[in-house]
Amino acid sequence: MTIVLLLIPLSLVLVTCAVWAFFWGVNHAQFDDLDTPALIPLSNDDVGLPRDATDHR
Amino acid sequence: MPTAAATRCFHCGETLAADAMLFARVAGQSQPVCCIGCQAACEWIGGLGLADYYRMRDATAPRAAAAVDLSVWDRDELQRLYVYRRSDGSAESNVLIEGLRCAACSWLIEHALAAVAGVREVSVNVAGKRARIVWQPDDVALSTILGALARLGYTPHPLNRKSLDDVAMREQRDALKRLLVAGLGMMQAMMFAIVLYAGDLEGIDNSTRDFFRWIGLLVTIPVVFYAALPFFRGARREWRARRPGMDTPIALALGLVFVASAIETARGGAHVYFDSASMFVFLLLGGRYLEMRTRHRATDVVDALARLQPAIAQRRSASGALESIGVHELQAGDRVVVADGATVPADGILVGAACYADESLLSGESRPVRRRHGDRMIAGSVVSGGPVEIHVERLGAETMLSAIVRLAGQAQQQRPQWAAYGERAAAYFVVALLCAAATTALAWWYVDSSRAFSATLAVLVVACPCAFALSVPAALARALAVLARRGVLVLKANAIENLARVDQFLFDKTGTLTNRDVELLSVAPLAQRSADECLAIAAQLETGSTHPLAQALRSAAPAQAASAAANLRSVAGEGVEGDIEGRHYRLGTAAFALGKRPLADADEIMLADDSGALAAFAFREHIRAEAAPALAALRAQGASIEILSGDSVARVADVAQRLGVETFQARANPARKLDRLRQLRERGRFVGVVGDGINDAPVLAGADVAIALGSGADLAQANADIVLANDRLDTLVAARAIAAKTLRVMRQNIAWALLYNAVTVPLAALGAIPPWAAAIGMSLSSLAVVLNSLRINDREHQCKPLRVLHSDDAFAPVPA
Numbered sequence: 001m002t003i004v005l006l007l008i009p010l011s012l013v014l015v016t017c018a019v020w021a022f023f024w025g026v027n028h029a030q031f032d033d034l035d036t037p038a039l040i041p042l043s044n045d046d047v048g049l050p051r052d053a054t055d056h057r
Numbered sequence: 058m059p060t061a062a063a064t065r066c067f068h069c070g071e072t073l074a075a076d077a078m079l080f081a082r083v084a085g086q087s088q089p090v091c092c093i094g095c096q097a098a099c100e101w102i103g104g105l106g107l108a109d110y111y112r113m114r115d116a117t118a119p120r121a122a123a124a125v126d127l128s129v130w131d132r133d134e135l136q137r138l139y140v141y142r143r144s145d146g147s148a149e150s151n152v153l154i155e156g157l158r159c160a161a162c163s164w165l166i167e168h169a170l171a172a173v174a175g176v177r178e179v180s181v182n183v184a185g186k187r188a189r190i191v192w193q194p195d196d197v198a199l200s201t202i203l204g205a206l207a208r209l210g211y212t213p214h215p216l217n218r219k220s221l222d223d224v225a226m227r228e229q230r231d232a233l234k235r236l237l238v239a240g241l242g243m244m245q246a247m248m249f250a251i252v253l254y255a256g257d258l259e260g261i262d263n264s265t266r267d268f269f270r271w272i273g274l275l276v277t278i279p280v281v282f283y284a285a286l287p288f289f290r291g292a293r294r295e296w297r298a299r300r301p302g303m304d305t306p307i308a309l310a311l312g313l314v315f316v317a318s319a320i321e322t323a324r325g326g327a328h329v330y331f332d333s334a335s336m337f338v339f340l341l342l343g344g345r346y347l348e349m350r351t352r353h354r355a356t357d358v359v360d361a362l363a364r365l366q367p368a369i370a371q372r373r374s375a376s377g378a379l380e381s382i383g384v385h386e387l388q389a390g391d392r393v394v395v396a397d398g399a400t401v402p403a404d405g406i407l408v409g410a411a412c413y414a415d416e417s418l419l420s421g422e423s424r425p426v427r428r429r430h431g432d433r434m435i436a437g438s439v440v441s442g443g444p445v446e447i448h449v450e451r452l453g454a455e456t457m458l459s460a461i462v463r464l465a466g467q468a469q470q471q472r473p474q475w476a477a478y479g480e481r482a483a484a485y486f487v488v489a490l491l492c493a494a495a496t497t498a499l500a501w502w503y504v505d506s507s508r509a510f511s512a513t514l515a516v517l518v519v520a521c522p523c524a525f526a527l528s529v530p531a532a533l534a535r536a537l538a539v540l541a542r543r544g545v546l547v548l549k550a551n552a553i554e555n556l557a558r559v560d561q562f563l564f565d566k567t568g569t570l571t572n573r574d575v576e577l578l579s580v581a582p583l584a585q586r587s588a589d590e591c592l593a594i595a596a597q598l599e600t601g602s603t604h605p606l607a608q609a610l611r612s613a614a615p616a617q618a619a620s621a622a623a624n625l626r627s628v629a630g631e632g633v634e635g636d637i638e639g640r641h642y643r644l645g646t647a648a649f650a651l652g653k654r655p656l657a658d659a660d661e662i663m664l665a666d667d668s669g670a671l672a673a674f675a676f677r678e679h680i681r682a683e684a685a686p687a688l689a690a691l692r693a694q695g696a697s698i699e700i701l702s703g704d705s706v707a708r709v710a711d712v713a714q715r716l717g718v719e720t721f722q723a724r725a726n727p728a729r730k731l732d733r734l735r736q737l738r739e740r741g742r743f744v745g746v747v748g749d750g751i752n753d754a755p756v757l758a759g760a761d762v763a764i765a766l767g768s769g770a771d772l773a774q775a776n777a778d779i780v781l782a783n784d785r786l787d788t789l790v791a792a793r794a795i796a797a798k799t800l801r802v803m804r805q806n807i808a809w810a811l812l813y814n815a816v817t818v819p820l821a822a823l824g825a826i827p828p829w830a831a832a833i834g835m836s837l838s839s840l841a842v843v844l845n846s847l848r849i850n851d852r853e854h855q856c857k858p859l860r861v862l863h864s865d866d867a868f869a870p871v872p873a
Contacts, residue, residue: 001265008272015241015276022237026230029180033163 066091084108114161127200129381139215148194155212157186235284239339242280249273250332254829270322273331280335317514327511344530370402405447412442468759497822519821524838528806531846536799544783552778555762557796559745566702568749571678577613578677583670591672597622687786730756813838
């Protein structure tokens with residue numbers, strides 16, 4: 001049973017880390033837009049670079 | 058190569074004429090487009106390597122407009138109001154983007170602006186239709202950034218820099234954090250509670266039990282003191298207002314259960330209930346989070362005004378030259394020039410040439426009105442047949458538009474506050490809960506004082522208003538989702554209950570029952586020419602005109618058109634003249650066509666040649682196809698219907714008669730509409746108002762339930778409880794049926810919660826319920842409420858399958 005005395009505080013530390021990470025994410029606009037990021041994998045990797053119309057693809 | 062099947066503009070989706078000649082090259086393919094603006098937007102998007110946008114979007118793009126001069130935004134006077142200078146030298150601005158419709162739009166905007174050198178940060182908020190842009194003012198001008206947005210086909214409106222403090226965003230972040238803390242806290246507390254339940258059944262030594270209780274207390278502390286804070290604040294507010302609502306029983310039960318469990322932990326008492334308390338908080342916060350997301354889709358009055366009032370005006374200086382300045386720099390007495398199709402920036406007097414002013418949103422007048430030299434022009438109306446010059450008289454807060462906004466604000470304050478169904482029940486619930494707890498405590502005090510505390514605690518947990526507190530939000534959240542799927546956005550949660558209760562509907566006419574088109578009613582030949590012949594000539598004369606009457610003439614004209622007209626000349630506010638096959642024709646007001654002042658109806662226009670009148674054309678408004686069945690269905694549901702319009706008596710009477718509505722009021726200005734609303738309410742009617750214009754904003758704000766049309770003015774939507782985003786009146790009928798069902802489900806939920814408590818509280822008071830049974834019972838009763846709410850669905854009220862127009866609806870399914 002003594003292992004529980006180690007594991008429980010450990011789990012609490014992990015939960016605290018998770019909460020901290022989530023708060024960081026929320027404060028840094030990671031959760032403000034939940035719609036657009038879903039589209040990113042659908043696009044090509046080379047988007048956003050200004051180029052001429054002629055050399056496109 | 059262009060495909061034969063493609064008959065719609067690749068960019069904006071507009072139907073193309075069969076002989077469309079414009080094509081844009083996108084991703085190596087030639088695609089048909091409707092206009093130069095769309096062609097430019099399309100090729101620019103392709104040139105940036107962003108052609109994927111066309112695959113990802115689920116709503117078509119706004120039609121791109123021809124280039125506008127945005128350089129005025131670089132003036133210091135405007136920048137001071139609209140741009141925030143950050144300490145590191147960069148500039149920040151919040152831009153409202155008209156035409157922003159779906160997630161693909163926000164993707165496109167972010168990537169296209171990132172390609173502009175000097176732009177450092179772009180974050181787009183689809184629900185709020187805003188973008189926050191940070192840029193380096195030394196490298197790029199604001200006008201360049203706005204120009205990039207305009208080239209994509211969006212209309213950018215920079216917002217006052219005060220709007221950078223985004224209340225909605227802060228609220229959402231805050232709610233999300235609290236929800237997560239409650240969720241993680243709940244999981245932890247339950248995990249430790251299971252150890253205790255197992256210990257109850259199989260035996261556990263006291264020191265281990267106390268250890269797990271203390272850990273349970275530890276993980277519940279953030280849930281109660283951080284996540285549940287809104288409930289305690291709400292309860293304090295309700296207490297100050299002496300009006301117990303939903304927050305009071307929640308805060309009371311939560312506080313008592315937590316404090317009592319903490320005391321039990323400290324003194325090694327019989328039971329602790331940390332798991333129940335944190336689950337309670339999590340479920341409630343989840344419900345509120347959904348409700349908040351709905352609320353945030355509502356249009357802000359500030360945003361509505363930003364779109365309506367131009368920020369830039371063209372002032373004629375003393376020397377006669379034109380200069381672009383910010384509207385806030387204008388002063389009474391200035392002369393401004395308003396271009397064709399532009400919005401009038403201030404109230405004033407028209408000087409110089411005549412024009413048509415479209416005031417339909419402001420006054421409810423269905424046709425553009427003729428304005429001549431010396432006539433009044435009002436801010437917010439749209440000029441057609443410009444450019445015109447206006448002598449500015451009243452600005453800003455003194456304009457008629459501002460007066461309407463103020464009237465709406467007052468009506469909103471005087472609006473009767475119908476306590477939501479759940480709130481009224483909550484007041485009784487608090488009393489019953491406290492009575493039960495007090496009775497238990499007293500009774501046990503006399504019988505066995507050592508058990509008084511634990512028995513009272515058990516009563517509190519069992520009576521914990523979980524199922525009760527969830528009964529209303531669960532039903533509402535489900536109803537919101539079902540309605541959103543049909544294109545009905547509910548912006549205020551208690552609007553659903555109120556919609557079910559409405560027994561009197563007031564409809565606006567222009568734009569609500571009718572759409573903005575007119576149709577040709579009759580052609581009366583006045584000479585030897587046939588009606589068809591006259592119509593063909595008229596249609597040729599009106600070639601290229603965008604006036605609604607011209608469009609009606611063209612669509613009614615027979616296929617075998619007359620030969621093309623030459624020497625076309627249009628006289629703003631009067632009509633057109635031109636030559637066909639050598640003969641000179643004039644089409645327009647009778648005064649213009651015949652060259653003398655006639656007695657003809659204002660709704661008629663005349664065709665004449667040099668020898669005299671040939672034909673008179675009469676028009677009428679085009680009633681929405683679904684209006685008549687929708688009104689009939691509402692009547693069948695037991696509601697009476699009345700039309701309130703700012704338009705002329707004849708036109709309102711015509712529409713009322715065609716729709717079979719007996720009571721109507723014409724020439725009603727916003728104040729008169731409000732008076733009528735009060736009158737009806739004094740007679741005990743529960744009034745729902747359906748409108749779309751700015752002139753409807755005050756009466757909407759004062760209504761028991763306000764319903765605005767999605768295509769209507771933003772100001773109307775900002776004052777509405779419900780927006781019919783798909784613009785179809787028949788969804789109102791379905792929405793009302795769903796609302797009635799929601800009300801029924803709410804009543805069932807509350808009845809079930811009360812029944813559950815009535816059975817279990819006496820058992821708990823007798824000390825017959827162990828804590829694990831109390832926890833399971835609480836979960837099951839909540840589950841029953843949620844499952845019952847799922848019975849609200851739209852299967853039984855199907856009218857026609859509807860397309861979801863806005864993908865930013867939180868609940869809208871993603872179109873395949």
